[in-house]
Amino acid sequence: MLIGKPPDIPSSEITPPSAYREFMNRRRFLKGAAAAGAAALAADRVARLIEPGRVAFAETKLQTVPSPLTTTGEQLTSFEDITHYNNFYEFGVDKGDPAKNAGGLPTRPWTVKVEGKVAKPLTFSIDDLLKLRPLEDRVYRHRCVEAWSMVIPWVGYSLSEFIKQCDPLPSAKYVQFLSYFDRxxxxxxxxSTIFWPYSEGLRMDEAMNPLTLLTFGLYGDTLPNQDGAPVRVVVPWKYGFKSAKSVVTVRFVDKQPSTTWNDMAPNEYGFYSNVNPSVDHPRWSQKRERRIGLPFYAQWRDTLMFNGYGDQVASMYAGMNLRRDY
Amino acid sequence: MKRSTLIALKTVVWIACLVPFGFLVWGAVTNNLGPDATAEIANTTGLSALWMLAITLAISPVRRLSVHLAWLIRFRRLMGLFVFYYASLHVLTWLALYNNFSIRSMLDDVTKRRFVMAGMGTYLLLLPLALTSTNWAIRKLGGKNWTRLHWLIYPAAICATIHYWWKVKTGVLEPAPYTLVLLVLLLARPVMAWSKRRRARAVSV
Structure with missing residues (x-):
């Protein structure tokens, strides 16, 4: 099992990509500015004027602590690839579209509404959520149903910590997540012909599993918009679409909630959608996967049952027929 | 058209048609094919074949618009062979990268996945057309038989479009523009034949 020793350096200690990207920018700009005899301060101001988009959406650094639940022994996918290869169909169906189009997502102020089978409906602001628990560095493998995968250093805490604050009733058997939607x-x-807002859901025990992460950042910074800012769910043993982005509503329900892809094509996307190399998708074999960022001749690797997290999650599905409940 | 103009134009078409391939080779050598290199190769070869097929199908109706465009026919075979070239690269990508040359994995893929089946069908329809593209084959078959055989380009184009729709996720409308173009090109034929008949009648009356 690859879970165990935390990395020596928490990802919060790594120079955030936004910092060196800005540095590169400034250096590039200074080449011209020096010739013009402009001071560094002025150069920085001008640079901000020239590229307001970059500065306005720059990610901010988060205070993080190491986590024993992090995945070790994997090479991280680059920040560039994690942020430029996204399925976020509200911002376009091409993988490169969300990076181009998600700039307008209003991530602050942001509230998450808690409703349904709870003692009393609540609303959390994003700042409340960020302060609720210490933010942990958690590296997880991320396996898309389209047979590609990444290794992503997320930042967040177990969703269970948040659920405890929500005070769900005993009748709450499932939890549904709704994503932000404004056409x-x-x-x-x-x-696409998808019926928005995007909806996903988990069984209560899945939501309470410590691996399920309420996620606020990656690479030590707040989430870039295209990766589901400002708060999303990450369920590392399930196909990527189960991990709802930009969550605005958390609803506790007594029946299995309707979920977007399951509604679109129930024969292709089951409610559970656990990573399972022995159950093929009608479009893709799930036996192998392509690791993002590697050359084409080195991309393929075998897909692991539960994406390699079986030790932590397999017991939740004991006695279930995973071929039927895919 | 002058011989020198024709040669110059053919050179330009050759170069233009090799751009997607050049892009892939350059990207592979410099390790610059984007985050998912394998998918990039599959998509580029597949989309190139699709759009070149649309261009091939456009040649016949467009040249009939004016006598001055009759020379376009001299580019149809070239375009058709480029369709086959990119379709072959596409199939090779599937064989090598997606199935690792494993017969079992290929059989599994063809029988289980309808989009692979439709893609394979397209390629099998294109194969006899490429094989009978030489002057020798045209002479051997005779013009009439050759024309009859090459009618297969229409089912091939339809099959390719179905392959595209079945490949994308349910609800994704990405193949719509291509489908629209193909629809226009296929409808252009009966519409043009009809208007020609009408004009012929008008003249005879």
Whole structure:
């Protein structure tokens, strides 16, 4: 098992990519500015004027602590690839679209509404959520149903910590997550026939599993918009689409909630959608996967049952027929 | 058209058609094919074949618009062979990268996945067309038989479009523009034949 010793350096200690990207920017800009005899301060101001988008959406560094639940022994996927190869269909169906189009997502102020089978409905602001528990560095493998995978250093804490604050009733058997939706902001949402907002759900025990992460950042910084800012769910043993992005509503329910891809094509996307190399998808064999960022001749590797997290999650499915409940 | 103009134009078409391939080779050598290199190769070869097929199908109706465009026919075989070239690279990508040359894995893929089946069907329809593209084959078959055989380009184009729709996820409308173009090109034929008949009648009356 690859879970165990935390990395020597928490990802919060790594120079955040936004910092060196800005540095590169400034250096590039200074080449011209020096010739013009401009001071560094002025150069920085001008640079901000020239590229307001970059500065306005720059990620901010988060205070993090190491976690025993992090995955070790894997080479991290680059920040560039994690942020430029996204399925976020509200911002376009091409993998490169969300990086281009998600700039308008209003991540602050942001509230998460808690409703349904709870003692009393609640609303959390993003700042409340960030302060609720210490933010942990958790590296997870991320396996998309399309047969590609990444290794991502997320930042967050177990969703169970948040659920405890929500005070769900005993009748709450499932939890549903609804993503932000505004067709004026997400003008690209008509590129597919999906019925918005995006909905995902977990069984209560799955949601309470310590691996399920309420996620606020990656590579030590707050989440870039295209990766589901400002708060998302990450369920590392399930196909990526189970991990709802930009969550605005958490609803506790007594029946299995309707979920977006399961509604679109139930024969292709089951409610559980646990990573399982022995159950093929009608479009893709799930036996192998392509690791993002490697050359084409080195991309393929065998897919692991439960994406390699069986030790922590397999017991939840004891006695279930995973061929039927895929 | 002058011989020198034709040669110059053919050179330009050759170079233009090799751009996607050049892009892939350059990307592979410099390790610059994007985050998912394998998918990039599959998508580029597949989309190149699709759009070149649309261009091939456009040649016949467009040249009939004016006598001055009759020379376009001299580019149809070239375009058709480029369709086959990219389709072959696409199939090779599937064989080598997606199935690791394993017969078992290929059989599994073809029988289990309808989009692979449709893609394979397209390639099998294109194969006899490429094989009978030489002047020798045209002479041997005779013009009439050759034309009859090459009618297969229409089912091939339809099959390719179905392959595209079945490949993308349910609800994704990405193949719509291509489908629209193909629809226009296929409908252009009966519409043009009909208007020609009408004009012929008008003249005879």
């Amino acid at each position: 004026h902001v997400e003008k690209w949402s008509g590129e």
